[in-house]
Amino acid sequence: MADLNNLISPFFLNDKEIKKVIELIFFSYRDFTAGPDKILEKLSFGRAHHRAIYFVGKKNNITIKELLGVLKITKQSLSRVLNQLVKEGFIVVSTGLDKRTKTLSLTNNGKNLENELSTIQINKIKKVINNFNHEDINGFKKILYEMIEADNKKTFQDLNA
Amino acid sequence: MADLNNLISPFFLNDKEIKKVIELIFFSYRDFTAGPDKILEKLSFGRAHHRAIYFVGKKNNITIKELLGVLKITKQSLSRVLNQLVKEGFIVVSTGLDKRTKTLSLTNNGKNLENELSTIQINKIKKVINNFNHEDINGFKKILYEMIEADNKKTFQDLNA
DNA sequence: ATAATTAAGTCAATATGGCTGACCTAAATA
DNA sequence: TATTTAGGTCAGCCATATTGACTTAATTAT
Numbered sequence: 001m002a003d004l005n006n007l008i009s010p011f012f013l014n015d016k017e018i019k020k021v022i023e024l025i026f027f028s029y030r031d032f033t034a035g036p037d038k039i040l041e042k043l044s045f046g047r048a049h050h051r052a053i054y055f056v057g058k059k060n061n062i063t064i065k066e067l068l069g070v071l072k073i074t075k076q077s078l079s080r081v082l083n084q085l086v087k088e089g090f091i092v093v094s095t096g097l098d099k100r101t102k103t104l105s106l107t108n109n110g111k112n113l114e115n116e117l118s119t120i121q122i123n124k125i126k127k128v129i130n131n132f133n134h135e136d137i138n139g140f141k142k143i144l145y146e147m148i149e150a151d152n153k154k155t156f157q158d159l160n161a
Numbered sequence: 162m163a164d165l166n167n168l169i170s171p172f173f174l175n176d177k178e179i180k181k182v183i184e185l186i187f188f189s190y191r192d193f194t195a196g197p198d199k200i201l202e203k204l205s206f207g208r209a210h211h212r213a214i215y216f217v218g219k220k221n222n223i224t225i226k227e228l229l230g231v232l233k234i235t236k237q238s239l240s241r242v243l244n245q246l247v248k249e250g251f252i253v254v255s256t257g258l259d260k261r262t263k264t265l266s267l268t269n270n271g272k273n274l275e276n277e278l279s280t281i282q283i284n285k286i287k288k289v290i291n292n293f294n295h296e297d298i299n300g301f302k303k304i305l306y307e308m309i310e311a312d313n314k315k316t317f318q319d320l321n322a
Numbered sequence: 323a324t325a326a327t328t329a330a331g332t333c334a335a336t337a338t339g340g341c342t343g344a345c346c347t348a349a350a351t352a
Numbered sequence: 353t354a355t356t357t358a359g360g361t362c363a364g365c366c367a368t369a370t371t372g373a374c375t376t377a378a379t380t381a382t
Contacts, residue, residue, distance in 0.1 A: 046337085064360095076361080081339085132303065139293065148192050152191075206367095241368085329378085339367090343363090344361100
């Protein structure tokens with residue numbers, strides 16, 4: 001911690017200081033995704049598969065349209081990934097009440113994989129957060145939240161309603 | 162802010178709460194990179210070009226090897242990106258003191274582009290951080306720093322030495 | 323002086339994850 | 353009945369990353 005206090009002065013953020021924050025975001029994000037990436041590689045899956053599994057696990061019976069709205073990718077991009085996950089038995093598709101829609105849910109294998117991937121990231125966050133007090137943790141969460149654009153804040157809230 | 166306080170309970174983080182943090186990281190990172198992406202697209206550049214320009218701007222006369230160590234991609238991947246940036250006049254290559262090495266620096270065009278891209282992200286962080294007190298901001302920075310693996314912490318420190 | 327290592331470059335092949343445009347079906351809604 | 357919506361699919365394109373093999377030139381170690 002002492003290292004960081006030398007590197008980042010706490011009471012005023014000029015552009016040079018803010019650039020350090022840009023770097024912190026870059027390096028921390030890369031290291032945050034590295035763990036799951038290793039597991040996914042064994043299954044010949046990528047980060048796109050992870051995201052699909054994560055959000056289907058988060059909202060059971062999510063529709064294709066809803067998932068597209070969360071991921072913000074094209075139908076064609078999602079289709080490739082989703083077909084693989086269905087074919088390999090991680091996700092099942094059912095018809096929704098509105099028969100035009102399809103709903104997605106995780107199989108047992110899907111739940112296991114989701115759990116394995118999430119656990120890596122959960123443990124990483126736990127390990128880090130353990131060394132901080134509630135002010136620090138709240139600062140972290142609140143600022144992350146405010147970095148999100150309005151429409152995605154809504155998506156986040158809907159997912160956690 | 163009130164919204165977030167309802168969504169994230171401050172004094173205890175169970176797995177469900179931590180998953181919200183995973184989502185905050187995902188959404189905020191995506192929105193953080195979206196701004197530069199738009200500019201880069203006009204130039205037919207991608208995020209890889211941005212990163213190269215950013216770190217060459219950060220450390221003038223950085224060698225290829227050093228840049229590879231920061232970006233953690235293969236020589237072949239960097240090569241493509243770097244050749245484009247040189248050909249299009251954003252980066253210049255010189256021979257280092259050790260004549261095996263090459264050193265990279267930004268042209269005026271390169272500096273302008275680096276500045277344009279960084280300004281978007283700097284302004285975004287400024288705008289967000291303005292609404293927070295120093296405890297929050299320090300929490301944010303310190304936790305981001307601790308999310309980084311040891312070897313990359315060293316890279317970060319070297320860049321800011 | 324020679325051998326080994328290092329920095330950089332390159333060729334070829336492969337995979338992932340995005341994109342666009344065009345077009346289709348079936349179901350719900352106006 | 354006409355339109356809109358949800359979803360699917362075909363084809364092609366591009367960016368970013370990978371691996372493996374190999375070369376050149378310069379430095380360093382023996």
